[in-house]
Amino acid sequence: MKTATATLSKFAAGLALGWLALAPVHAQSSRIAWLSSERIYNESRLAKLAGDKLAEEFSRREKALQDMANRLKGANARLEKDGMTMQEAERVKLQKEAFELDRDFQRRQREFREDLNQRTNEERAAIADKATRIIKQLAQTEGFDIVLQDAVWASPRIDITNKVLEALDKDK
Template sequence: MKQPAQSASRTLALLLLVLAFAGTAGAQAPAPARIGYVDMKRLLDNAPQVVAGRRTLEREFSARDAALKADEQRLTDLRRKQSTLAKTEADALQREVDALDRSIKRNREGLRSELKTRSDQELDRSWREINDAVVEFAREQGYDLIVPSPVVYASPRVDITDRILDRLRRATPKSPAP
C-alpha cells in the first residue's frame, strides 16, 4: 500500500518542480514593450521649424501676392467702369479687361505652383528634423515603438507629442522679432 503514497508524493514533488520553473520563467520574461504615440498633424502644425518655414514663405511671396491683389483690384475697377460706359467705349475697354484677366489667372497659377513647390521643400526639411527628434527622444527614454497618427485610439498616457514639441522648441534658436 505504499505505492499510492509514493505516487502522491512524486506527483506533489513534480508539481512543486513545475511551479518552481514557472516562477523562474516568469522572472526571466522580458519587460513589457514601451509604446508611445505622436500626433503628427499637431506636431507639423506647431513645430517651431514648420512655423518658421511658413513665415519664410510668407515673406518670400508677399510682394508677388500683393501685386496679384493689386491687379485683381484693378480688374474689378475696370469692370465697374466698363459697366458705366457707352457700348463702343465698353467694347474698346473689353480687350484690356480680357488681357488683364488672362494675366491674373496665369500669375495666380504660377504663384500657386511655386508656393506649393517651396512649401513641400520647407516641409521636407522640417520633416527630417522632426523625425530625428522623435527617434532621439524614443531612444533616450527607452521606447520600443512610436506610433504616428492617424490611429483609432491612443491613450493620453502614451501621447508624447507635447514632449517632442518641447524638445523641438528647445532645439530651435530664438529668432528676433521681424
C-alpha cells in the first residue's frame, strides 16, 4: 500500500513541477498573423503574369470553340427555320450534322475547361510555393508564432497580405 501511495505522490509532484515549468509559456503572448490567399492569387504580379500567360496559351482554342458554337447555332437556326420545308433526306442529314457538331463541341468544351483548370492549378501552385517561402521568412523575421490564412474574419492589425504581396512582387 505504501508503494502505491508513494508512486501516486511522486506522480503528483512530477505533475505539479510540469505545470510550474509550463507556466512561463502560458504567460508569454503569442504573435499571430493572417493573410488572404485569394488576394495573393489575384493581385500579385506573378498572378497577373500567369493570367496573361494562360490567356495567350488558350486563346486559339477558345476562339475555335467560339467558332464551333457559332456554327452549331447557325445549324440549329437553319433547322428551326427551314426544317419543315426541307426534303426528308436533307433535313435528316442536317440534324445528324448538328447532333455530331454539338457532341464534338461539348467534348472540346469539356477538355478545354479541364486543361484550363489544370494549368490554372499548376500556376497557382507555383505562386503558393513562392508565397509560402516568403511567409516563412517573414514569420521568422517578425517573430510570428503562427500565420493563418482565409479566416472568416481577422483584424487588419494582424493582416500581412500587403507585406507578402510586396515581397512576392520583388521576388524573381
